[in-house]
Every structure is written in structure tokens, then in C-alpha cells.
Amino acid sequence: MDVTELLSALIRFDTSNYGGGRSAGERDCAEWIADLLREAGWEPQLWHRDDAPDRVSVSLRVPGTEPDLPGLLVHAHTDVVPVETDDWSVPPFEGIIRDGYVWGRGANDMLDTVAVLLHTLLRWGRDGTRPRRDVLFLFVADEEDAGQWGAHWLVDEHPELFAGLEVAIGESGAVCELLPTADGGLARVYTINAGERGTQHIRLTAQGTSGHGSRPSGDDAVHRVLHALVRIADHEWPLTMSNVVQGHYQGLSAALGVPIDFDDEASLLRLVDWLGPQAGPLRYILRPSSTPTVLRAGYKVNVVPGLAVAEVDVRCPPGTEDFVHDTLGELVGDQVSYEYITRGAPLEAPTEGPFWDAMVASILAHDPQAVVIGGCMGGGTDNKAFARLGMDTYGFTPAPADPEGRVAAGYHGVDERVPVASLRGATQMMHDFLHTV
CATH class of the missing domain: 3.30.70.360 (Alpha-Beta Plaits)
Incomplete structure (x- = not known):
């Protein structure tokens, strides 16, 4: 299944998170993800609090070929922010693909990354590919609120799930930006958020x-x-x-x-x-x-x-x-x-070492003109939960620029969409990183 088809299917699940514990729920989406993984030969696990059976997360730990290496957590959330449907030019939960974009709520926050990670796992299941180190894939509920039904609950109640993991890779970072230079050109800047x-x-x-x-x-x-x-x-x-x-x-x-x-x-x-x-x-x-x-x-x-x-x-x-x-x-x-x-707590991780080098290399392999820098987010993500376990955390969801100038738009707003070309490029960058890190 192409990554655009995966994203389109994910968007069709309404997982709106209204805050304060009110949510449409992530269960249907989580079960669909788990079924896909089982069909590919994997054995995922489903997680939820006893008092919240609809707030479901999915985990899958893939053993590495060098199990003595420190493990990696890569996570993406399946809940989305609510929509005001009347303001949209397209139905927000239909996952329409047109004009070089995939449209819909969650298209770039962050069901696109869910689709990219699923694409990698389905490919690995088909080809028998395995990473060098253990990689825990986590599709988590409740990021768009306080994480009390998602990442923070998992860290508090099931810390054993994260045994042996040294680094966590999460949302918002390493998407190509074409930025104006002083000499009149454009720099291809990828900012990996290390803070x-x-x-x-x-x-x-x-x-x-x-x-x-x-x-x-x-x-x-x-x-x-x-x-x-x-x-x-x-x-x-x-x-x-x-x-x-x-x-x-x-x-x-x-x-x-x-x-x-x-x-x-x-x-x-x-x-x-x-x-x-x-x-x-x-x-x-x-x-x-x-x-x-x-x-x-x-x-x-x-x-x-x-x-x-x-x-x-x-x-x-x-x-x-x-x-x-x-x-x-x-x-x-x-x-x-x-x-x-x-x-x-605020977060700060090193911009050197094998994990950092692998992130940079996965970008340069597909965009040799890239300028990769470390950055700091103004807000926060589920990485705050995983940092409590002593992991270094990064915002790393790499994606190249669309060759025809399309850019992702509508983040938490109207007509959310992501360019098809960037999405497909993201699958290659992420696959290379996870396979070689």
C-alpha cells in the first residue's frame, strides 16, 4: 500500500481530541493499525487505561540484529485537534488526494508520520528487513491534550515497555524549508529539534x-x-x-x-x-x-x-x-x-554522536544540498514524557521539499494538507534512518 493511501485511510478515522478527557477516541484507528501489522507478520500490543477503553495506543518492538546496541523509540500520535467543518473547502475526514496534496485533519499533525512509520513496518515485514538496534514503534493516544491517556500514562504505569531504549524520536523537525539567503538565493534548511x-x-x-x-x-x-x-x-x-x-x-x-x-x-x-x-x-x-x-x-x-x-x-x-x-x-x-x-521540563539533547550522525546522513543521502542544523521548539511534544526515563529526545520527522513548490499547510487550522512528493520522500528518509542507525 502506498504511503498516500495509508495516510488517506488514517484521516478517515475521526480521532478528535477535545481536551479535558473528551475525545472521539483512538480505538478504531489503533485497531486498524494493529490489524495491518498482524497481516504483515508482526505482533503489536494494544494499551489503554482501564477507565478509558477508547483511548488506545499501539506498540511494536522490532528486535535488532545487534541487540547489544542501545535501543531507539520512534513515536507518533494518532489523535488530532477538532475541526470547524464549515470553514473547510474539503471534507476534513475523507483523506482526499488531489492537486498534489493529501487533504484532511491530521495530514501533517501527525498522521503523515504514522503513515510513514507504518509504510516502513509493512516493507520490513514483506522483505524481512531488520534494523541494527531494537526499535520500539509507538502509535500513541492523547498527545493533543495532556498525555494522561497516552505517553505519560505509559511511562508511569508501564516503564518496562521502554527498557534498553536510549533515544526517542518524535514529531516536528527536519522538514525542508527553503529560506532566503543574503546573496539572493535559497538555502535548503532542515532543523532537527534537539530541544x-x-x-x-x-x-x-x-x-x-x-x-x-x-x-x-x-x-x-x-x-x-x-x-x-x-x-x-x-x-x-x-x-x-x-x-x-x-x-x-x-x-x-x-x-x-x-x-x-x-x-x-x-x-x-x-x-x-x-x-x-x-x-x-x-x-x-x-x-x-x-x-x-x-x-x-x-x-x-x-x-x-x-x-x-x-x-x-x-x-x-x-x-x-x-x-x-x-x-x-x-x-x-x-x-x-x-x-x-x-x-x-525543558529538553536539551546533544547534536553529536551516532544517533545525530544517522539523522543527518539520512537527509543528505536524499538531498545533498541540505543544510542540517539543531533547533529548539517553542512548544512541546510527547518527548517530555519519554525524557523522564532518561532518554535523549529529538524532533525528527524528515521530509524533502516538493519540487513544484507545494508546502504543508493548515496545521491545527483549516484545509490541513501535506504534499504527496514530500510524503513519499519522507518514507525514504525515515526508512534509511531506521535501517542504518
């Missing part, structure tokens, strides 16, 4: 005395939480330059011929401005961020509520987790309490 900003989602709670709206006290619950939110939202976080962030900027500067000075923030931001919409997370990985996103209080306009709750999305680059935690305590103040909803 992620940490996640510190917090919930603020302010309490006060309820009363009549016509008798303001100036010290009620809403007033208290709003003052805390203003301090948090307006805080000017300092510039931070961990090794992986510095390497990201150095790599781009060299590839594009745009000089930078690490002692001059304006110089760094000129690189961001040079790239414009293609700068991606560059602006945000330079420092922590704190963004109020949820505010709940009151039930009637003339009643002062006795309780106000807010939630804030806080992100911290590698090396800043403790500093951000201490600073948040100061910003919240003593009239509002706070707790962590999610606390995932």
Missing part, C-alpha cells in the same frame, strides 16, 4: 467576600486575580541562551549568510525579521513567556463573586525552569494562590 521549551501551565485562584455589585470594595476576588494577571502578562522576561538555542541561531546565521551578535539582542531579532513568516519559533525560544489564556469569575452582573480563577500558559527555555518557577511566585503575589496544571 523544547518547558511547559508550566498554572492555575490562579483568588478568594474574597461576595456582595452587591453596587458596593465595590476594591479588594474582591476579581480585582485580586486581575492584578496578578497584569503582572504576569506584562513581565519582561530576560534573554536566555542555552546551548541548543544558541546553536539554532548560529546554524541559521551561517546557512543564510546573515551575521548575528549574541551580545546584541537587536542583532538576533534582525535574523528573525529577515525570515519573516518563516521564522517559526525563533522569536519565542529566546526567553520565557507567560500568557494568560483562561479567566472565570461571576454569574450575574450585579453580584460581586467570591471566587475568581485564571489559567496561564508559561513556557521556559532550557536552563530556566527553576528561575521561572521562582519568578512566577513573586509575580502572583500573596493575595492569590496558584498550582501547576502541567509541569513539563
